[in-house]
Amino acid sequence: STTKDLVSSDFIRSAFSRAMSAMYKTEVPAYGTLMTLVADVNAETLAARPELAAQLSETDTLERISEERHGAIRLGTPQELATMRRLFAVLGMMPVGYYDLSTAGVPVHSTAFRPVGDAALKRNPFRVFTSLLRLDLIADPALRAEAEAVLSKRQIFTPGVLSLIETAEREGGLTEAEADRFVTEALETFRWHDRAIVSPALYKRLHDAHRLIADVVSFKGPHINHLTPRTLDIDRVQALMPERGIAPKAVVEGPPTRACPILLRQTSFKALEEPVSFEAEDGQWVPGSHTARFGEIEQRGLALTPKGRALYDQLLDRSRAIVRPAADGSNAGEYEAALKQAFTDFPDEWEAIRKAGLGYFAYRLTPKGRAGVPVTGELESLIASGHIVADPIVYEDFLPVSAAGIFQSNLGDDAAQDFVASPNQVMFERDLGASVLNEFDHYAAIEQSSIDACLAALAGARA
Ligand code: OOG
Numbered sequence: 001s002t003t004k005d006l007v008s009s010d011f012i013r014s015a016f017s018r019a020m021s022a023m024y025k026t027e028v029p030a031y032g033t034l035m036t037l038v039a040d041v042n043a044e045t046l047a048a049r050p051e052l053a054a055q056l057s058e059t060d061t062l063e064r065i066s067e068e069r070h071g072a073i074r075l076g077t078p079q080e081l082a083t084m085r086r087l088f089a090v091l092g093m094m095p096v097g098y099y100d101l102s103t104a105g106v107p108v109h110s111t112a113f114r115p116v117g118d119a120a121l122k123r124n125p126f127r128v129f130t131s132l133l134r135l136d137l138i139a140d141p142a143l144r145a146e147a148e149a150v151l152s153k154r155q156i157f158t159p160g161v162l163s164l165i166e167t168a169e170r171e172g173g174l175t176e177a178e179a180d181r182f183v184t185e186a187l188e189t190f191r192w193h194d195r196a197i198v199s200p201a202l203y204k205r206l207h208d209a210h211r212l213i214a215d216v217v218s219f220k221g222p223h224i225n226h227l228t229p230r231t232l233d234i235d236r237v238q239a240l241m242p243e244r245g246i247a248p249k250a251v252v253e254g255p256p257t258r259a260c261p262i263l264l265r266q267t268s269f270k271a272l273e274e275p276v277s278f279e280a281e282d283g284q285w286v287p288g289s290h291t292a293r294f295g296e297i298e299q300r301g302l303a304l305t306p307k308g309r310a311l312y313d314q315l316l317d318r319s320r321a322i323v324r325p326a327a328d329g330s331n332a333g334e335y336e337a338a339l340k341q342a343f344t345d346f347p348d349e350w351e352a353i354r355k356a357g358l359g360y361f362a363y364r365l366t367p368k369g370r371a372g373v374p375v376t377g378e379l380e381s382l383i384a385s386g387h388i389v390a391d392p393i394v395y396e397d398f399l400p401v402s403a404a405g406i407f408q409s410n411l412g413d414d415a416a417q418d419f420v421a422s423p424n425q426v427m428f429e430r431d432l433g434a435s436v437l438n439e440f441d442h443y444a445a446i447e448q449s450s451i452d453a454c455l456a457a458l459a460g461a462r463a
């Protein structure tokens with residue numbers, strides 16, 4: 001048999017995220033403005049903090065610091081989700097985590113397709129937060145049936161991408177020429193379509209049931225609804241957005257500003273009202289508008305253990321019991337104060353966090369540890385003796401409360417709605433055609449293998 005020269009999935013994912021970024025900047029000019037602001041603030045931050053610049057240049061590629069880290073789509077059917085899983089697999093992106101957003105008033109459940117493993121994440125960390133509409137949460141059976149009928153007729157994938165997915169599955173990857181075509185074909189699925197596939201009347205009924213249902217059902221495909229670059233100073237970008245003519249959401253989601261960043265902080269500019277047209281019963285195109293697309297920024301910190309996460313959830317609940325952030329921003333200051341107050345109970349020094357077992361760390365040898373004198377002992381004593389140091393492991397996943405806040409602020413301020421909490425991971429995984437990976441297992445494994453490597457290197461030194 002002939003062996004073809006296959007490119008790595010990291011290579012295809014990098015090309016895909018670049019192509020997606022270029023497409024989205026042309027589709028949503030305000031997103032380009034946000035990207036410029038992020039690049040400016042990142043440059044300022046690096047200039048003001050040389051120690052941060054030095055640290056980042058060791059672990060990241062500085063010229064790519066302001067590139068996209070994630071995007072999001074919303075799918076309509078189990079078949080779409082299952083095929084999307086196969087498409088993302090070609091890009092080296094696996095489903096990690098299950099997020100139930102019904103509790104937060106959004107009729108979807110979700111996973112994040114992302115690279116797993118340190119090397120792949122370093123090459124390109126691009127992820128896609130992928131939601132599946134929960135038609136089972138729609139109360140009106142007639143409307144549910146109509147939505148299902150519309151969705152069952154659409155084909156969101158091009159024939160070209162479907163055949164290249166099969167090629168990749170059969171051959172174990174794609175050649176460079178195939179990868180080029182794959183990126184072009186795959187991009188079609190994420191493109192914006194300004195002509196709806198429903199009548200103005202049906203759009204209105206879907207929209208009245210929930211804005212998200214209208215967004216998922218009314219169009220030819222699951223347009224990418226935002227992209228998210230990484231910022232080194234989220235508070236500053238949030239503060240500067242209005243100066244650049246973009247309207248930020250009311251508050252930054254996630255933990256408060258801290259000396260030791262944990263998990264994920266994110267904010268967005270509010271979705272834009274965009275012109276679309278609907279085909280009326282008489283075949284005439286009727287102008288209208290639709291609000292779905294926005295831009296977001298993220299700043300990541302330490303991945304928390306289940307114990308740390310439980311503390312995070314408890315403190316977030318505590319602050320939200322005092323003040324719930326209003327969509328119009330009227331109590332943003334009070335919310336920030338309550339959040340900051342609640343989080344005084346979360347240690348804010350790396351060693352304290354580590355010793356309390358709240359976060360995951362990657363361990364490495366110090367110069368003393370690498371000096372070649374064999375030593376054995378417990379991890380803690382080897383840290384105390386200066387042979388081993390710990391670096392925080394970065395959280396690569398998402399947070400359901402934050403995601404709900406991002407959804408809500410971009411669905412319009414009146415979109416909050418009560419659903420009975422009904423997480424259904426079993427149904428989601430059946431629709432996906434695979435189990436989602438457990439995020440905690442993944443961080444625990446990175447931590448453990450770093451410990452094993454250190455202890456083995458120290459014990460074996462010059463042995
Ligand atoms: C996804 C919102 C969630 C995030 O960063 O938490 C998200 C959506 O609006 O479709 O992207």
Ligand code: NI
Nearest residue numbers: 072129228296
């Ligand atoms: Ni997002």
